[in-house]
Amino acid sequence: MIGGVTKAETGEKTRQRGPRRDAADNRDRVLAAAATAVRREGIAVPMATIAADAGVGVGTVYRHFPSREALLSALTHRSFELVLAAATQAAETNADSEEPGAEAVRRFLDRTVEHGGDLVMPLRGGPPALDERTAAVQAAVHAQLRALLQAGVRDGSLRADVTAGDLVIFGALLTEQLPHVADWNTAARRVIDVYVAGLAPTAAPLRAAPVVPSPA
Amino acid sequence: MIGGVTKAETGEKTRQRGPRRDAADNRDRVLAAAATAVRREGIAVPMATIAADAGVGVGTVYRHFPSREALLSALTHRSFELVLAAATQAAETNADSEEPGAEAVRRFLDRTVEHGGDLVMPLRGGPPALDERTAAVQAAVHAQLRALLQAGVRDGSLRADVTAGDLVIFGALLTEQLPHVADWNTAARRVIDVYVAGLAPTAAPLRAAPVVPSPA
DNA sequence: ACTTAAGCGGACGATATCTTCCGTTTAAGC
DNA sequence: GCTTAAACGGAAGATATCGTCCGCTTAAGT
Structure with a gap:
Protein backbone atom coordinates (compact mmCIF):
# COMPACT_ATOMS: atom_id res chain seq x y z
CA MET A 1 0.00 0.00 0.00
CA SER A 67 -2.77 -14.67 11.87
CA ARG A 68 -4.92 -17.52 12.98
CA GLU A 69 -7.85 -15.18 13.24
CA ALA A 70 -7.37 -14.08 9.64
CA LEU A 71 -7.38 -17.69 8.55
CA LEU A 72 -10.54 -18.44 10.47
CA SER A 73 -12.16 -15.36 9.03
CA ALA A 74 -11.28 -16.47 5.54
CA LEU A 75 -12.72 -19.89 6.28
CA THR A 76 -15.95 -18.36 7.41
CA HIS A 77 -16.03 -16.16 4.35
CA ARG A 78 -15.54 -19.11 2.06
CA SER A 79 -18.25 -20.98 3.91
CA PHE A 80 -20.74 -18.21 3.37
CA GLU A 81 -19.81 -18.12 -0.29
CA LEU A 82 -20.55 -21.80 -0.62
CA VAL A 83 -23.85 -21.30 1.14
CA LEU A 84 -24.60 -18.38 -1.13
CA ALA A 85 -23.98 -20.57 -4.14
CA ALA A 86 -26.43 -23.13 -2.79
CA ALA A 87 -29.03 -20.48 -2.05
CA THR A 88 -28.64 -18.82 -5.42
CA GLN A 89 -28.90 -22.08 -7.26
CA ALA A 90 -31.99 -23.05 -5.31
CA ALA A 91 -33.63 -19.70 -5.96
CA GLU A 92 -32.82 -19.70 -9.66
CA THR A 93 -33.87 -23.27 -10.26
CA ASN A 94 -37.05 -22.54 -8.44
CA ALA A 95 -37.77 -19.47 -10.51
CA ASP A 96 -37.30 -21.44 -13.72
CA SER A 97 -39.45 -24.37 -12.77
CA GLU A 98 -42.83 -24.95 -11.24
CA GLU A 99 -41.66 -26.92 -8.26
CA PRO A 100 -43.11 -25.78 -4.95
CA GLY A 101 -41.03 -23.34 -2.95
CA ALA A 102 -40.91 -25.82 -0.10
CA GLU A 103 -38.96 -28.22 -2.27
CA ALA A 104 -36.43 -25.55 -3.15
CA VAL A 105 -35.93 -24.82 0.54
CA ARG A 106 -35.42 -28.49 1.21
CA ARG A 107 -32.83 -28.68 -1.54
CA PHE A 108 -31.03 -25.69 -0.15
CA LEU A 109 -30.82 -27.31 3.25
CA ASP A 110 -29.73 -30.63 1.77
CA ARG A 111 -26.94 -28.88 -0.07
CA THR A 112 -25.81 -27.18 3.07
CA VAL A 113 -25.46 -30.52 4.81
CA GLU A 114 -23.67 -32.04 1.84
CA HIS A 115 -21.19 -29.20 1.77
CA GLY A 116 -20.89 -29.77 5.51
CA GLY A 117 -17.28 -30.87 5.49
CA ASP A 118 -16.22 -27.63 3.89
CA LEU A 119 -18.23 -25.31 6.05
CA VAL A 120 -16.88 -23.66 9.14
CA MET A 121 -19.70 -21.58 10.47
CA PRO A 122 -19.16 -19.16 13.30
CA LEU A 123 -20.58 -21.42 15.97
CA ARG A 124 -19.46 -21.58 19.56
CA GLY A 125 -15.80 -20.90 19.81
CA GLY A 126 -15.57 -19.93 16.16
CA PRO A 127 -14.46 -16.60 14.78
CA PRO A 128 -16.42 -14.08 16.82
CA ALA A 129 -17.46 -11.44 14.35
CA LEU A 130 -18.12 -11.34 10.64
CA ASP A 131 -15.95 -8.94 8.73
CA GLU A 132 -17.48 -6.52 6.29
CA ARG A 133 -17.06 -8.57 3.15
CA THR A 134 -18.45 -11.67 4.79
CA ALA A 135 -21.40 -9.74 6.11
CA ALA A 136 -22.14 -8.68 2.55
CA VAL A 137 -22.16 -12.29 1.42
CA GLN A 138 -24.42 -13.13 4.30
CA ALA A 139 -26.77 -10.37 3.26
CA ALA A 140 -26.84 -11.81 -0.25
CA VAL A 141 -27.72 -15.21 1.19
CA HIS A 142 -30.59 -13.63 3.06
CA ALA A 143 -31.78 -11.94 -0.10
CA GLN A 144 -31.83 -15.16 -2.08
CA LEU A 145 -33.63 -16.98 0.69
CA ARG A 146 -36.16 -14.21 1.01
CA ALA A 147 -36.96 -14.56 -2.66
CA LEU A 148 -37.28 -18.31 -2.21
CA LEU A 149 -39.59 -17.95 0.74
CA GLN A 150 -41.78 -15.41 -0.98
CA ALA A 151 -42.17 -17.67 -3.98
CA GLY A 152 -43.15 -20.49 -1.67
CA VAL A 153 -45.74 -18.37 0.07
CA ARG A 154 -47.11 -17.35 -3.29
CA ASP A 155 -47.44 -20.90 -4.53
CA GLY A 156 -48.99 -21.94 -1.26
CA SER A 157 -46.31 -24.40 -0.20
CA LEU A 158 -44.81 -22.32 2.62
CA ARG A 159 -46.08 -20.50 5.66
CA ALA A 160 -45.59 -16.73 5.67
CA ASP A 161 -44.15 -16.22 9.14
CA VAL A 162 -40.77 -17.85 8.61
CA THR A 163 -37.88 -15.55 7.74
CA ALA A 164 -34.64 -15.93 5.85
CA GLY A 165 -32.91 -15.49 9.19
CA ASP A 166 -34.71 -18.56 10.50
CA LEU A 167 -33.41 -20.62 7.61
CA VAL A 168 -29.86 -19.35 8.03
CA ILE A 169 -29.85 -20.21 11.69
CA PHE A 170 -31.29 -23.64 11.09
CA GLY A 171 -28.84 -24.27 8.28
CA ALA A 172 -25.90 -23.19 10.40
CA LEU A 173 -26.90 -25.62 13.13
CA LEU A 174 -27.00 -28.41 10.58
CA THR A 175 -23.37 -27.86 9.71
CA GLU A 176 -22.42 -29.21 13.11
CA GLN A 177 -21.85 -32.88 13.52
CA LEU A 178 -22.39 -35.07 16.52
CA PRO A 179 -19.21 -37.14 16.43
CA HIS A 180 -20.76 -40.35 17.67
CA VAL A 181 -23.53 -40.31 15.10
CA ALA A 182 -22.16 -42.52 12.38
CA ASP A 183 -24.37 -41.60 9.45
CA TRP A 184 -24.64 -37.90 9.90
CA ASN A 185 -26.04 -37.11 6.47
CA THR A 186 -28.97 -39.40 7.04
CA ALA A 187 -29.59 -38.05 10.49
CA ALA A 188 -29.47 -34.51 9.21
CA ARG A 189 -31.82 -35.32 6.39
CA ARG A 190 -34.38 -36.57 8.87
CA VAL A 191 -34.11 -33.36 10.84
CA ILE A 192 -34.52 -31.38 7.64
CA ASP A 193 -37.59 -33.33 6.61
CA VAL A 194 -39.34 -32.66 9.88
CA TYR A 195 -38.40 -29.00 9.74
CA VAL A 196 -39.58 -28.61 6.15
CA ALA A 197 -42.82 -30.36 7.05
CA GLY A 198 -43.23 -27.69 9.70
CA LEU A 199 -42.91 -25.02 7.05
CA ALA A 200 -46.27 -26.00 5.56
CA PRO A 201 -48.79 -23.16 5.65
CA THR A 202 -51.26 -25.12 7.75
CA ALA A 203 -48.96 -25.18 10.75
CA ALA A 204 -49.62 -23.44 14.04
CA PRO A 205 -48.20 -19.91 14.33
CA LEU A 206 -44.80 -19.34 15.86
CA ARG A 207 -44.61 -18.14 19.42
CA ALA A 208 -41.78 -15.64 19.06
CA ALA A 209 -41.32 -12.59 16.88
CA PRO A 210 -38.69 -12.75 14.14
CA VAL A 211 -35.06 -12.33 15.03
CA VAL A 212 -32.96 -10.37 12.60
CA PRO A 213 -29.48 -11.94 12.85
CA SER A 214 -27.11 -9.38 11.45
CA PRO A 215 -27.46 -8.12 7.89
CA ALA A 216 -29.55 -5.00 8.27
CA MET B 1 -7.49 -48.72 45.41
CA SER B 67 -6.91 -34.55 33.06
CA ARG B 68 -8.63 -32.18 30.71
CA GLU B 69 -10.33 -35.09 29.08
CA ALA B 70 -11.72 -36.28 32.40
CA LEU B 71 -13.11 -32.83 33.04
CA LEU B 72 -14.75 -32.68 29.64
CA SER B 73 -16.18 -36.13 30.16
CA ALA B 74 -17.64 -35.07 33.46
CA LEU B 75 -19.13 -32.01 31.80
CA THR B 76 -20.77 -34.15 29.17
CA HIS B 77 -22.06 -36.49 31.81
CA ARG B 78 -23.58 -33.66 33.77
CA SER B 79 -25.13 -32.31 30.59
CA PHE B 80 -26.83 -35.57 29.85
CA GLU B 81 -28.09 -35.71 33.39
CA LEU B 82 -29.67 -32.30 33.00
CA VAL B 83 -31.24 -33.39 29.73
CA LEU B 84 -32.46 -36.55 31.41
CA ALA B 85 -34.12 -34.47 34.10
CA ALA B 86 -35.90 -32.42 31.45
CA ALA B 87 -36.99 -35.52 29.55
CA THR B 88 -38.19 -37.26 32.68
CA GLN B 89 -40.11 -34.28 33.84
CA ALA B 90 -41.73 -33.87 30.45
CA ALA B 91 -42.68 -37.54 30.29
CA GLU B 92 -44.10 -37.61 33.79
CA THR B 93 -46.04 -34.40 33.48
CA ASN B 94 -47.41 -35.68 30.24
CA ALA B 95 -48.47 -38.96 31.77
CA ASP B 96 -50.32 -37.18 34.55
CA SER B 97 -52.15 -34.71 32.36
CA GLU B 98 -54.12 -34.76 29.19
CA GLU B 99 -51.94 -32.41 27.23
CA PRO B 100 -51.03 -33.63 23.76
CA GLY B 101 -47.71 -35.40 23.42
CA ALA B 102 -46.58 -32.76 20.96
CA GLU B 103 -46.74 -30.15 23.69
CA ALA B 104 -44.63 -32.26 26.00
CA VAL B 105 -42.02 -32.60 23.27
CA ARG B 106 -42.02 -28.88 22.77
CA ARG B 107 -41.53 -28.32 26.48
CA PHE B 108 -38.65 -30.74 26.52
CA LEU B 109 -36.94 -28.88 23.71
CA ASP B 110 -37.61 -25.52 25.33
CA ARG B 111 -36.03 -26.74 28.52
CA THR B 112 -33.00 -27.93 26.65
CA VAL B 113 -32.47 -24.49 25.19
CA GLU B 114 -33.03 -22.82 28.54
CA HIS B 115 -30.45 -25.06 30.17
CA GLY B 116 -28.27 -24.20 27.20
CA GLY B 117 -25.61 -22.35 29.14
CA ASP B 118 -24.95 -25.39 31.28
CA LEU B 119 -24.88 -27.94 28.52
CA VAL B 120 -21.72 -29.06 26.82
CA MET B 121 -22.81 -31.61 24.30
CA PRO B 122 -20.25 -33.68 22.46
CA LEU B 123 -20.34 -31.58 19.32
CA ARG B 124 -17.46 -30.87 16.99
CA GLY B 125 -14.19 -30.91 18.84
CA GLY B 126 -15.84 -32.05 22.05
CA PRO B 127 -15.01 -35.17 24.02
CA PRO B 128 -14.95 -37.88 21.39
CA ALA B 129 -16.59 -40.82 23.05
CA LEU B 130 -19.18 -41.25 25.76
CA ASP B 131 -18.01 -43.24 28.74
CA GLU B 132 -20.07 -46.08 30.07
CA ARG B 133 -21.92 -44.18 32.76
CA THR B 134 -22.80 -41.37 30.40
CA ALA B 135 -24.01 -43.79 27.78
CA ALA B 136 -26.35 -45.21 30.41
CA VAL B 137 -27.79 -41.77 31.07
CA GLN B 138 -28.16 -41.25 27.36
CA ALA B 139 -30.03 -44.52 27.10
CA ALA B 140 -32.34 -43.35 29.86
CA VAL B 141 -32.99 -40.14 27.94
CA HIS B 142 -33.91 -42.17 24.92
CA ALA B 143 -36.25 -44.30 26.98
CA GLN B 144 -38.09 -41.29 28.36
CA LEU B 145 -38.39 -39.73 24.96
CA ARG B 146 -39.64 -42.96 23.46
CA ALA B 147 -42.39 -43.03 26.03
CA LEU B 148 -43.22 -39.43 25.24
CA LEU B 149 -43.34 -40.08 21.52
CA GLN B 150 -45.52 -43.16 21.91
CA ALA B 151 -47.98 -41.24 24.02
CA GLY B 152 -48.10 -38.55 21.37
CA VAL B 153 -48.74 -41.07 18.63
CA ARG B 154 -51.49 -42.59 20.71
CA ASP B 155 -53.22 -39.29 21.33
CA GLY B 156 -52.89 -38.39 17.68
CA SER B 157 -50.65 -35.32 18.15
CA LEU B 158 -47.43 -36.84 16.78
CA ARG B 159 -46.36 -38.70 13.67
CA ALA B 160 -45.16 -42.25 14.18
CA ASP B 161 -41.97 -42.21 12.15
CA VAL B 162 -39.91 -39.92 14.37
CA THR B 163 -37.58 -41.57 16.84
CA ALA B 164 -36.10 -40.63 20.18
CA GLY B 165 -32.76 -40.46 18.40
CA ASP B 166 -34.15 -37.77 16.12
CA LEU B 167 -35.15 -35.69 19.10
CA VAL B 168 -31.80 -36.12 20.82
CA ILE B 169 -29.95 -35.02 17.72
CA PHE B 170 -32.17 -32.04 17.19
CA GLY B 171 -31.89 -31.08 20.84
CA ALA B 172 -28.13 -31.36 20.77
CA LEU B 173 -27.95 -29.02 17.80
CA LEU B 174 -30.05 -26.50 19.69
CA THR B 175 -27.49 -26.30 22.46
CA GLU B 176 -25.13 -24.60 20.04
CA GLN B 177 -25.21 -20.87 19.75
CA LEU B 178 -24.44 -18.60 16.86
CA PRO B 179 -22.43 -15.91 18.60
CA HIS B 180 -23.66 -13.02 16.53
CA VAL B 181 -27.32 -13.82 17.10
CA ALA B 182 -28.21 -11.59 19.97
CA ASP B 183 -31.42 -13.16 21.23
CA TRP B 184 -30.58 -16.79 20.94
CA ASN B 185 -33.43 -18.09 23.04
CA THR B 186 -35.97 -16.46 20.79
CA ALA B 187 -34.24 -17.67 17.66
CA ALA B 188 -34.08 -21.19 19.03
CA ARG B 189 -37.72 -21.10 20.01
CA ARG B 190 -38.67 -20.27 16.44
CA VAL B 191 -36.67 -23.21 15.18
CA ILE B 192 -38.35 -25.43 17.74
CA ASP B 193 -41.80 -24.28 16.74
CA VAL B 194 -41.25 -25.09 13.11
CA TYR B 195 -39.79 -28.47 13.99
CA VAL B 196 -42.64 -29.33 16.33
CA ALA B 197 -45.12 -28.28 13.67
CA GLY B 198 -43.39 -30.78 11.43
CA LEU B 199 -44.05 -33.50 13.99
CA ALA B 200 -47.76 -33.37 13.28
CA PRO B 201 -49.13 -36.69 11.99
CA THR B 202 -50.37 -35.17 8.75
CA ALA B 203 -46.88 -34.39 7.55
CA ALA B 204 -45.19 -36.02 4.56
CA PRO B 205 -43.13 -39.13 5.35
CA LEU B 206 -39.42 -38.86 6.01
CA ARG B 207 -37.03 -39.76 3.24
CA ALA B 208 -34.43 -41.59 5.28
CA ALA B 209 -34.61 -44.60 7.57
CA PRO B 210 -34.06 -44.04 11.29
CA VAL B 211 -30.59 -43.60 12.61
CA VAL B 212 -29.78 -45.20 15.91
CA PRO B 213 -27.23 -42.87 17.55
CA SER B 214 -25.49 -44.98 20.14
CA PRO B 215 -27.43 -46.54 23.02
CA ALA B 216 -28.24 -50.03 21.82
C1' DA C 1 -9.59 -29.02 72.24
C1' DC C 2 -6.79 -32.22 69.68
C1' DT C 3 -5.46 -35.21 65.97
C1' DT C 4 -5.35 -36.62 61.46
C1' DA C 5 -5.71 -37.06 56.85
C1' DA C 6 -8.05 -35.02 53.11
C1' DG C 7 -7.98 -30.96 50.66
C1' DC C 8 -5.91 -26.76 48.98
C1' DG C 9 -3.07 -23.40 46.12
C1' DG C 10 0.15 -21.99 43.12
C1' DA C 11 5.20 -22.19 41.81
C1' DC C 12 7.78 -24.73 38.56
C1' DG C 13 10.02 -27.60 35.00
C1' DA C 14 8.52 -29.72 30.73
C1' DT C 15 6.18 -29.33 26.60
C1' DA C 16 3.56 -27.39 22.84
C1' DT C 17 2.43 -23.77 19.84
C1' DC C 18 2.87 -19.22 17.79
C1' DT C 19 4.92 -16.16 14.69
C1' DT C 20 8.90 -14.09 12.64
C1' DC C 21 12.82 -14.10 9.73
C1' DC C 22 15.83 -15.04 6.09
C1' DG C 23 18.40 -17.87 2.71
C1' DT C 24 16.76 -20.55 -1.20
C1' DT C 25 13.59 -21.64 -4.97
C1' DT C 26 10.59 -20.56 -8.81
C1' DA C 27 7.05 -18.36 -11.80
C1' DA C 28 6.64 -14.91 -15.17
C1' DG C 29 7.91 -11.11 -18.04
C1' DC C 30 11.48 -9.46 -21.44
C1' DG D 1 17.74 -17.71 -21.48
C1' DC D 2 18.02 -14.20 -18.13
C1' DT D 3 16.41 -11.23 -14.59
C1' DT D 4 13.67 -10.12 -10.88
C1' DA D 5 10.59 -10.05 -7.45
C1' DA D 6 7.33 -12.89 -5.45
C1' DA D 7 6.82 -17.06 -2.97
C1' DC D 8 8.55 -20.86 -0.35
C1' DG D 9 10.09 -23.72 3.78
C1' DG D 10 11.42 -24.49 8.10
C1' DA D 11 14.66 -23.17 12.02
C1' DA D 12 14.41 -20.60 16.10
C1' DG D 13 13.22 -17.34 19.78
C1' DA D 14 9.22 -15.93 22.39
C1' DT D 15 5.19 -17.22 24.63
C1' DA D 16 1.51 -20.03 26.52
C1' DT D 17 -0.21 -24.04 28.68
C1' DC D 18 0.21 -28.38 30.92
C1' DG D 19 0.19 -31.26 34.86
C1' DT D 20 2.98 -32.30 39.09
C1' DC D 21 4.59 -31.64 43.58
C1' DC D 22 4.77 -30.29 48.22
C1' DG D 23 4.25 -27.42 52.29
C1' DC D 24 0.24 -25.18 54.39
C1' DT D 25 -4.78 -25.18 55.73
C1' DT D 26 -9.05 -27.04 57.33
C1' DA D 27 -12.98 -30.25 57.98
C1' DA D 28 -14.42 -33.81 60.81
C1' DG D 29 -14.09 -37.43 64.06
C1' DT D 30 -12.90 -38.33 69.20
Missing part, protein backbone atom coordinates in the same frame (compact mmCIF):
# COMPACT_ATOMS: atom_id res chain seq x y z
CA ILE A 2 2.90 2.36 0.61
CA GLY A 3 5.67 1.35 -1.74
CA GLY A 4 3.33 0.17 -4.47
CA VAL A 5 2.28 3.56 -5.70
CA THR A 6 5.80 4.70 -6.55
CA LYS A 7 6.40 1.81 -8.83
CA ALA A 8 3.11 1.33 -10.60
CA GLU A 9 3.00 4.74 -12.13
CA THR A 10 1.75 3.43 -15.48
CA GLY A 11 -1.57 5.18 -15.02
CA GLU A 12 -4.31 2.93 -13.72
CA LYS A 13 -2.24 -0.18 -14.00
CA THR A 14 -1.88 -0.37 -10.24
CA ARG A 15 -1.68 -3.97 -9.12
CA GLN A 16 -1.09 -5.05 -12.67
CA ARG A 17 0.67 -8.20 -11.65
CA GLY A 18 -1.71 -10.88 -10.50
CA PRO A 19 -0.76 -13.48 -7.93
CA ARG A 20 1.56 -16.20 -9.06
CA ARG A 21 -0.12 -19.43 -9.93
CA ASP A 22 1.58 -21.47 -7.22
CA ALA A 23 0.61 -18.85 -4.70
CA ALA A 24 -3.04 -19.02 -5.64
CA ASP A 25 -2.96 -22.79 -5.54
CA ASN A 26 -1.34 -22.85 -2.16
CA ARG A 27 -3.84 -20.43 -0.76
CA ASP A 28 -6.66 -22.71 -1.82
CA ARG A 29 -4.93 -25.76 -0.48
CA VAL A 30 -4.37 -24.11 2.86
CA LEU A 31 -8.00 -23.09 3.08
CA ALA A 32 -9.20 -26.58 2.23
CA ALA A 33 -6.81 -28.21 4.68
CA ALA A 34 -7.81 -25.73 7.36
CA ALA A 35 -11.50 -26.44 6.89
CA THR A 36 -10.93 -30.15 7.28
CA ALA A 37 -8.56 -29.77 10.18
CA VAL A 38 -10.81 -27.36 12.04
CA ARG A 39 -13.76 -29.68 11.69
CA ARG A 40 -11.61 -32.58 12.85
CA GLU A 41 -9.77 -31.01 15.78
CA GLY A 42 -11.56 -27.78 16.55
CA ILE A 43 -10.51 -24.19 16.01
CA ALA A 44 -7.46 -24.59 18.21
CA VAL A 45 -5.84 -26.93 15.73
CA PRO A 46 -2.12 -26.06 15.46
CA MET A 47 -1.12 -24.04 12.43
CA ALA A 48 1.64 -26.57 11.84
CA THR A 49 -0.98 -29.28 11.39
CA ILE A 50 -2.82 -27.22 8.83
CA ALA A 51 0.41 -26.49 7.01
CA ALA A 52 1.40 -30.14 6.96
CA ASP A 53 -2.03 -31.23 5.75
CA ALA A 54 -1.83 -28.67 2.98
CA GLY A 55 1.64 -29.81 2.07
CA VAL A 56 3.25 -26.41 2.61
CA GLY A 57 5.47 -24.83 5.22
CA VAL A 58 4.13 -22.78 8.08
CA GLY A 59 5.67 -19.69 6.57
CA THR A 60 3.39 -20.06 3.59
CA VAL A 61 0.35 -20.26 5.79
CA TYR A 62 1.33 -17.10 7.58
CA ARG A 63 2.06 -15.24 4.36
CA HIS A 64 -1.44 -15.85 3.05
CA PHE A 65 -3.13 -15.41 6.41
CA PRO A 66 -1.21 -13.17 8.78
CA ILE B 2 -4.20 -50.14 46.66
CA GLY B 3 -3.55 -48.66 50.06
CA GLY B 4 -7.23 -48.34 50.96
CA VAL B 5 -7.84 -51.98 51.68
CA THR B 6 -5.18 -52.25 54.35
CA LYS B 7 -6.67 -49.55 56.43
CA ALA B 8 -10.40 -50.05 56.07
CA GLU B 9 -10.37 -53.48 57.59
CA THR B 10 -13.48 -52.80 59.70
CA GLY B 11 -15.51 -55.29 57.70
CA GLU B 12 -17.64 -53.74 54.98
CA LYS B 13 -16.97 -50.22 56.05
CA THR B 14 -14.79 -49.65 53.02
CA ARG B 15 -14.97 -46.04 51.89
CA GLN B 16 -16.69 -45.12 55.12
CA ARG B 17 -15.55 -41.53 54.99
CA GLY B 18 -17.48 -39.47 52.49
CA PRO B 19 -15.95 -36.51 50.70
CA ARG B 20 -15.38 -33.41 52.71
CA ARG B 21 -17.96 -30.74 52.25
CA ASP B 22 -15.55 -28.17 50.83
CA ALA B 23 -14.29 -30.75 48.39
CA ALA B 24 -17.76 -31.49 47.11
CA ASP B 25 -18.50 -27.78 46.82
CA ASN B 26 -15.33 -27.16 44.90
CA ARG B 27 -16.02 -29.98 42.53
CA ASP B 28 -19.38 -28.46 41.68
CA ARG B 29 -17.92 -25.01 41.28
CA VAL B 30 -15.25 -26.28 38.95
CA LEU B 31 -17.83 -28.06 36.83
CA ALA B 32 -20.01 -24.99 36.62
CA ALA B 33 -17.11 -22.72 35.79
CA ALA B 34 -15.88 -25.18 33.20
CA ALA B 35 -19.25 -25.32 31.49
CA THR B 36 -19.38 -21.56 31.20
CA ALA B 37 -15.77 -21.23 30.15
CA VAL B 38 -16.02 -23.96 27.54
CA ARG B 39 -19.08 -22.37 26.01
CA ARG B 40 -17.34 -19.01 26.03
CA GLU B 41 -13.90 -19.95 24.73
CA GLY B 42 -14.22 -23.45 23.35
CA ILE B 43 -12.88 -26.74 24.65
CA ALA B 44 -9.30 -25.54 24.46
CA VAL B 45 -9.89 -23.05 27.26
CA PRO B 46 -6.87 -23.11 29.60
CA MET B 47 -7.32 -25.02 32.81
CA ALA B 48 -5.99 -21.97 34.64
CA THR B 49 -8.95 -19.97 33.36
CA ILE B 50 -11.39 -22.53 34.61
CA ALA B 51 -9.64 -22.63 37.98
CA ALA B 52 -9.69 -18.86 38.30
CA ASP B 53 -13.35 -18.66 37.31
CA ALA B 54 -14.16 -21.26 39.92
CA GLY B 55 -12.13 -19.44 42.52
CA VAL B 56 -9.78 -22.35 43.18
CA GLY B 57 -6.21 -23.22 42.37
CA VAL B 58 -5.24 -25.36 39.39
CA GLY B 59 -4.16 -28.09 41.76
CA THR B 60 -7.73 -28.42 42.93
CA VAL B 61 -9.01 -28.75 39.41
CA TYR B 62 -6.51 -31.50 38.69
CA ARG B 63 -7.30 -33.35 41.90
CA HIS B 64 -10.97 -33.63 41.03
CA PHE B 65 -10.38 -34.23 37.35
CA PRO B 66 -7.03 -35.83 36.61
